[in-house]
Amino acid sequence: MPRTRLTWIILGAVVAVVVVAGVDAVRSSLREAPPVAESAIVSHHEEPVCTRRQMAVSVQVRKPDETRPVWNQRDARGWWMWKRTPVATLIVRNVGSSACVLVDGSFDFGIRDRADRWMARWKGGNVFPGRYAPLSETSFSLPNVFSCDRPAPFKAIATVGPYSARLNHLTYGQVTCMSGRVTG
Secondary structure, eight states, X not given: OHXXXXXXXXXXXXXXXXXXXXXXXXXXXXXXXXXXXXXXXXXXXXXXXXXXXXXXXXXXXXXXXXXXXXXXXXXHHHHHHHHHSOEEEEEEEEOSSSOEEEOOOOEEEEEEOTTSOEEEXXXXXXXXXXXXXXXXXEEEEXXXXXXXOSOSOEEEEXXXXXXXXXXXXXXXXXXXXXXXXXXX
């Protein structure tokens, strides 16, 4: 009797796996998503890919862009102060006379201290790719750095795809440290 029960349990498990696999196959065959390569080709036919002459990358000290997410603010008071304080901001701008699509918008944006050590660094690919109308721009403002115990002055170094920029002689406030020699 116990052997028969084990056989039925194994048979039931096999049937369940076959049914789940069949349902999954039917569901995935009903989804008709175009391949990524086709959708990329369609978007590039509409507007040309940005060239080096059309795009300019710079680091400027300005108030943070209201549309950018702020993901590592420690508290609400710090967030409100960060919104009002001009900080180092990475800017990608179309300086050309026609619209274009920036395909490689991966970025590396960091702050180095007086001793040329990294104080903070951000990397990503989701901020800058996309369509740029003439004279339009996208920016990424520094979020709070994790430690403010490094010697000033600071320099911001950035790359976006094949473009690069830097800004020297930044103060503590311009790299989101509200006072020097503070650790968090």
